[in-house]
Amino acid sequence: MHKTKHARKIADRFREMVNQAGDSLSDEHYDELALLIEAGIDTALVERLEKMADKIQSLAKSVRNDAEFYD
Numbered sequence: 001m002h003k004t005k006h007a008r009k010i011a012d013r014f015r016e017m018v019n020q021a022g023d024s025l026s027d028e029h030y031d032e033l034a035l036l037i038e039a040g041i042d043t044a045l046v047e048r049l050e051k052m053a054d055k056i057q058s059l060a061k062s063v064r065n066d067a068e069f070y071d
Contacts (some may be wrong), residue, residue, distance in 0.1 A: 003038055003041045010037050013025035015030050
């Protein structure tokens with residue numbers, strides 16, 4: 001699912017919970033919440049991609065090293 005849509009669904013679910021509790025917030029607050037959630041998703045994705053890139057770099061180094069000593 002697209003991260004923006006996913007963030008919006010989470011914010012909308014939070015809105016439902018707030019409304020069920022008899023409280024309310026402005027639309028601007030829910031929009032900001034969706035942006036914060038999306039930023040969190042982005043951060044988690046970037047951290048995961050960096051770990052994957054480190055693994056790929058290590059593997060490439062190992063392959064290059066093996067190639068240098070291949071008979």
